[in-house]
Amino acid sequence: xxxxAALLAQGAPEAGVLALGAxxxxxxxxxxxxxxxxxxxxxxGSAVAAYVAVSTGSLAAGFAAAAAAGAxxxxxxxxxxxxxxxxxxVTGLAxxxxxxxxxxxxxxxxxxxxxxxLSGASRDALLTLVLVALPVLLHVFLYRSWMGYALRGxxxxxxxxxxxxxxxxxxxxxxxLLAGMAAGAAGALFLAGPSGGRWSAGRxxxxxxxxxxxxxxxxxxxxxxxxxAYLLGVLYAARPLLxxxxxxxxxxxxxxxxxxxxALTIISWVYERAGVRPPxxxxxx
Amino acid sequence: xxxxxxxRGPGERGNPVLYGLAGLALGFLISMLLGVFxxxxxxxVARAIFINLSRPRFWLFSLPYFVPITASxxxxxxxxRAGFITIGSEGQVILGAVVAYGLLFYVLSSQPPLLxxxxxxxxAILAGAAYSLLVGVLRVYLGANETLVSLMLNYIAIAIVxxxxxxxxxxxxxxRTEPLPPRMWISIPVAVVITIVFTIVLExxxxxxxxxxxxxxxxxxxxxxxxxxxxxxxxxLLVSILAGAAAGLGxxxxxxxxxxxxxxxxxxxxxxxxxxxxxxxxxxxxxxxTIAAGFLTTLLYSMFITLQLEGVPASFVLVFEAVIVLSVxxxxxLSRYRVVVRNG
Numbered sequence: 001x002x003x004x005a006a007l008l009a010q011g012a013p014e015a016g017v018l019a020l021g022a023x024x025x026x027x028x029x030x031x032x033x034x035x036x037x038x039x040x041x042x043x044x045g046s047a048v049a050a051y052v053a054v055s056t057g058s059l060a061a062g063f064a065a066a067a068a069a070g071a072x073x074x075x076x077x078x079x080x081x082x083x084x085x086x087x088x089x090v091t092g093l094a095x096x097x098x099x100x101x102x103x104x105x106x107x108x109x110x111x112x113x114x115x116x117x118l119s120g121a122s123r124d125a126l127l128t129l130v131l132v133a134l135p136v137l138l139h140v141f142l143y144r145s146w147m148g149y150a151l152r153g154x155x156x157x158x159x160x161x162x163x164x165x166x167x168x169x170x171x172x173x174x175x176x177l178l179a180g181m182a183a184g185a186a187g188a189l190f191l192a193g194p195s196g197g198r199w200s201a202g203r204x205x206x207x208x209x210x211x212x213x214x215x216x217x218x219x220x221x222x223x224x225x226x227x228x229a230y231l232l233g234v235l236y237a238a239r240p241l242l243x244x245x246x247x248x249x250x251x252x253x254x255x256x257x258x259x260x261x262x263a264l265t266i267i268s269w270v271y272e273r274a275g276v277r278p279p280x281x282x283x284x285x
Numbered sequence: 286x287x288x289x290x291x292x293r294g295p296g297e298r299g300n301p302v303l304y305g306l307a308g309l310a311l312g313f314l315i316s317m318l319l320g321v322f323x324x325x326x327x328x329x330v331a332r333a334i335f336i337n338l339s340r341p342r343f344w345l346f347s348l349p350y351f352v353p354i355t356a357s358x359x360x361x362x363x364x365x366r367a368g369f370i371t372i373g374s375e376g377q378v379i380l381g382a383v384v385a386y387g388l389l390f391y392v393l394s395s396q397p398p399l400l401x402x403x404x405x406x407x408x409a410i411l412a413g414a415a416y417s418l419l420v421g422v423l424r425v426y427l428g429a430n431e432t433l434v435s436l437m438l439n440y441i442a443i444a445i446v447x448x449x450x451x452x453x454x455x456x457x458x459x460x461r462t463e464p465l466p467p468r469m470w471i472s473i474p475v476a477v478v479i480t481i482v483f484t485i486v487l488e489x490x491x492x493x494x495x496x497x498x499x500x501x502x503x504x505x506x507x508x509x510x511x512x513x514x515x516x517x518x519x520x521x522l523l524v525s526i527l528a529g530a531a532a533g534l535g536x537x538x539x540x541x542x543x544x545x546x547x548x549x550x551x552x553x554x555x556x557x558x559x560x561x562x563x564x565x566x567x568x569x570x571x572x573x574x575t576i577a578a579g580f581l582t583t584l585l586y587s588m589f590i591t592l593q594l595e596g597v598p599a600s601f602v603l604v605f606e607a608v609i610v611l612s613v614x615x616x617x618x619l620s621r622y623r624v625v626v627r628n629g
Contacts, residue, residue: 005598007428020572026381043340043429048604061566076611080473080611080614080615080618084290084619084622085618085621085622086614086615086617086618087566087614087618089562089566090563090566090567090610091611091614092565092613093562093563093610094563094605094607094610094611095607097604097606097607098604098607098611099604100603101601101602101603101604101605101606102329102600103600103602104598104599104600104603105322105598105600105601108598108600109377136425150527152382173576202552204526205552206552209413211437213433213435213436213437214431216432242301248452249451250444250447250448250451250452251444251448253440253444253447254440254441254444254445257437257438257440257441257444258431258437258441260437261423261429261434261438263438264429264430264433264434264437265423265427265429265434268427268428268429268430269427269428269429271428272428275454278430283370
């Protein structure tokens with residue numbers, strides 16, 4: 001018989017990775033920008049975290065370094081997108097290649113070497129922080145504080161926000177740096193959780209894209225993102241069960257994606273009727 | 286003192302090609318300097334890049350990738366103009382390749398090659414178009430976000446291939462299929478010509494039919510679109526079909542001209558559809574311009590393979606590509622703005 005409780009717990013580390021990257025990206029998209037480079041930032045974050053954690057023996061140092069690496073990528077993004085008014089989509093996609101390339105260059109040194117892992121109480125505390133505390137705090141910030149209103153206003157109508165005295169550039173720079181740090185830290189969380197403390201080339205591929213998708217599935221809302229990330233995490237953990245039912249492993253691999261399409265379709269249908277909309281500056285409809 | 290960028294008037298804009306070339310030069314220069322971190326050093330990277338750019342053979346190496354990347358990009362350019370932000374070309378390229386292979390190997394193997402290949406390519410176009418239309422329908426009628434849906438469909442397409450090559454279509458001990466018989470192959474130059482013709486057809490559709498106005502207006506000037514009698518939903522369905530058809534064709538052509546068999550794709554997929562996104566934006570969302578942007582990008586892409594032969598680690602080649610793209614992007618943006626220094 002399937003142990004439901006065990007399954008629900010198993011999905012949490014994956015959910016944490018997706019939620020952390022997605023919450024950062026949410027802040028950026030609410031500020032009216034979109035960073036497609038999340039994939040590269042998360043990948044670089046996992047490699048830098050591995051390198052620093054293995055060489056210093058401290059996982060906390062790994063997390064800090066990964067966040068710094070993400071912030072550094074965000075600086076490149078900002079220089080191009082805000083500094084030179086370059087296209088966001090191309091900048092983001094180029095950052096994907098940059099992050100994966102740099103990640104492989106950094107990570108090769110620690111290939112397979114065990115980094116300190118998250119375990120027991122610290123793991124539970126960190127996942128609770130990412131999946132419960134952070135979304136709630138972000139919700140309060142976005143919907144109950146002046147700064148949050150300003151940020152969301154920026155994502156709806158830049159001109160109107162500017163008229164109301166919002167410092168557009170400062171707010172966007174802060175949002176992008178925050179998103180970069182979150183993406184890098186999500187990479188570190190991937191290393192310490194789902195990856196089992198070992199870095200290997202290509203293992204973190206795809207998690208950034210999925211994290212970007214989590215923002216959409218969570219419908220650009222912090223609590224929605226926490227739920228969406230958790231759903232994806234549990235689906236990911238449930239794949240071996242499908243294989244146990246006699247489904248071909250390659251097809252079992254596709255099941256989470258099919259479920260996401262169906263879930264998104266239902267959610268969008270409900271939300272559009274309830275008037276919940278994505279930030280207008282990013283997703284014009 | 287404050288430094289600001291101000292948009293230049295249409296007549297004052299710099300020549301984007303010159304600015305692009307300057308960006309390209311700077312990108313290569315930074316890449317060579319980054320070579321200091323590689324085992325071969327700055328000189329080694331400079332030498333490897335020079336060798337790769339100076340040999341005609343290297344330019345030819347990039348042509349097989351040109352086909353799926355440029356085909357995807359040309360279709361995506363129209364889709365993005367209409368505000369249909371799909372990233373599903375990857376899955377459509379893969380599905381086009383699967384359908385072309387399946388038809389040629391299992392159904393049409395005894396037919397005359399020319400007829401069989403033409404039918405397989407038509408089927409690849411239809412498969413890509415249908416797969417993309419699914420995303421369009423979900424977006425238009427149910428409001429589902431096309432970016433996430435198309436990303437999910439990419440992973441599903443990858444899973445289909447991984448299932449086929451490890452299941453019903455597997456040949457031998459490895460996860461791959463039997464290659465297509467050589468009489469079903471077409472040469473790479475022919476595939477390139479077909480791609481360019483298709484791209485030009487899309488450009489003509491954009492320039493000379495209602496589709497161009499419709500695509501531009503539904504995303505950027507909704508009121509004008511309504512005044513003009515443009516139906517946003519129908520426009521999005523149409524561009525989704527065209528984008529999918531283009532990517533499907535790219536996948537079918539790639540199968541009959543270069544790959545000839547299905548291989549396990551792992552987690553990543555082929556990557557050509559994602560490169561297509563980059564090319565579409567680099568081309569300023571003009572189908573015709575994707576030919577030039579596609580050629581540049583595929584040159585960089587094939588550098589990935591050839592630079593490794595010269596001893597540059599694969600990871601650094603990827604970094605070089607990103608640096609070159611970012612540098613070109615920065616310079617082409619500068620061609621549209623002037624740097625103004627204000628006092629006070």
